[in-house]
Amino acid sequence: MWILVSLVLIFFAAYLVVTYMNNKIYKKYENLLYVVNCLINTIEAKSPVTYMHTERVCLYALKLGKALNLSKKNLMLLKQAALLHDIGKLGIPDNILNKPDKLTDREFEIIKNHPQKGYDILKGSKELEPIAKLILCHHEKYDGSGYPNGLAGDEIPYLSKIITIADSFDVITSNRPYKTPSSIETAADELKKCKWSHFDGNMVDVFIDILMKDNEIKDIMNSRIKKDGQ
Ligand SMILES: [Fe+2]
Numbered sequence: 001m002w003i004l005v006s007l008v009l010i011f012f013a014a015y016l017v018v019t020y021m022n023n024k025i026y027k028k029y030e031n032l033l034y035v036v037n038c039l040i041n042t043i044e045a046k047s048p049v050t051y052m053h054t055e056r057v058c059l060y061a062l063k064l065g066k067a068l069n070l071s072k073k074n075l076m077l078l079k080q081a082a083l084l085h086d087i088g089k090l091g092i093p094d095n096i097l098n099k100p101d102k103l104t105d106r107e108f109e110i111i112k113n114h115p116q117k118g119y120d121i122l123k124g125s126k127e128l129e130p131i132a133k134l135i136l137c138h139h140e141k142y143d144g145s146g147y148p149n150g151l152a153g154d155e156i157p158y159l160s161k162i163i164t165i166a167d168s169f170d171v172i173t174s175n176r177p178y179k180t181p182s183s184i185e186t187a188a189d190e191l192k193k194c195k196w197s198h199f200d201g202n203m204v205d206v207f208i209d210i211l212m213k214d215n216e217i218k219d220i221m222n223s224r225i226k227k228d229g230q
Contacts, residue, residue, distance in 0.1 A: 032080075032127050040083050047089055047097050053170055056220065058082040060166035060207075063214065067206050068162070078159045081134035085163050088118030088135070115139050116148045138163045141198045161200045165191065165207050168198070173221060184211050184221055 040054060061082040065075050089097055092114055096107045103111060115136050122132035137151060137160035144152030156164075172187040182190065188208045195201035211217060 035128070036080050036083060039087055043084075043087055043089060046094070047086075053174070054083050054086060056170045057085065057163065057166045059220075060169055060217070061162050063210050063217070064162050064166060064203065064207050065159070067210055068203070070159075074159065077130060077134070078162060081131045081138075081159060082163050082166060084118070084122070084131055085135050085138045085167060086114060086118070087121055088114035088116065090121065091117035112139070112147050133157065134160045134163065136160075138167060140164070142200055143197045145197075161203055165199050165203055168194075169207070169211075173224075175224075181224075184218065188212070 043054065058079055061078055062075060065078045070078065089111075092111060096103065096110055099107065115138060119132045119136040122128040122135065134157055136148070137156050140146035140149065140151045140156045140160065141164075142153060142156070142161070144150050169187055169191065172182050172190050173184070175181045188211050191199060191204050191208060195204045
């Protein structure tokens with residue numbers, strides 16, 4: 001009898017510990033999410049040109065991440081990093097960030113500081129540092145010709161390579177005063193052309209497969225065409 005009572009007590013104690021830890025992790029995650037949301041609102045307030053850009057990049061990145069069988073933990077990290085990838089633009093002067101025309105070479109050099117600035121903004125927090133490291137690398141290119149550190153191939157964090165593809169797809173399909181938006185098919189061709197130079201070629205193949213089948217992405221494109229007259 002006493003063995004049974006001991007077992008029940010042990011199981012009950014284990015249950016209490018697991019529940020406590022789950023609540024603690026959830027609370028920590030909730031706080032982190034709150035901070036992340038505040039930061040996202042700040043970027044959007046500063047840069048109306050990129051309004052909704054981060055949400056779309058996040059959606060595309062998550063679709064690619066799921067197709068690449070990322071774990072739940074990595075999907076969560078990917079989501080936060082995708083939403084915050086341009087946080088460093090807070091440190092870029094408004095007249096450059098919101099310039100309606102094409103940037104001069106000098107202005108583009110200033111814009112290129114935003115991954116480092118994003119890293120510097122987030123690196124001070126232990127919880128946000130993993131996101132900071134991913135953000136730092138979202139403009140690196142597979143062949144090493146990207147910035148800020150010219151990393152190549154697998155030197156670039158896996159999740160950063162996903163964000164790079166999602167970000168580029170959104171830029172290619174977006175309307176800008178200096179460029180017309182591309183269709184899904186043209187954007188897919190652009191991504192294909194840059195396999196193993198700008199992008200991880202295997203990831204591009206998976207993403208193009210998603211683009212050809214995914215109705216949600218097609219709906220986003222159609223609603224943007226109607227809204228922007230694109
Ligand atoms: Fe960026």
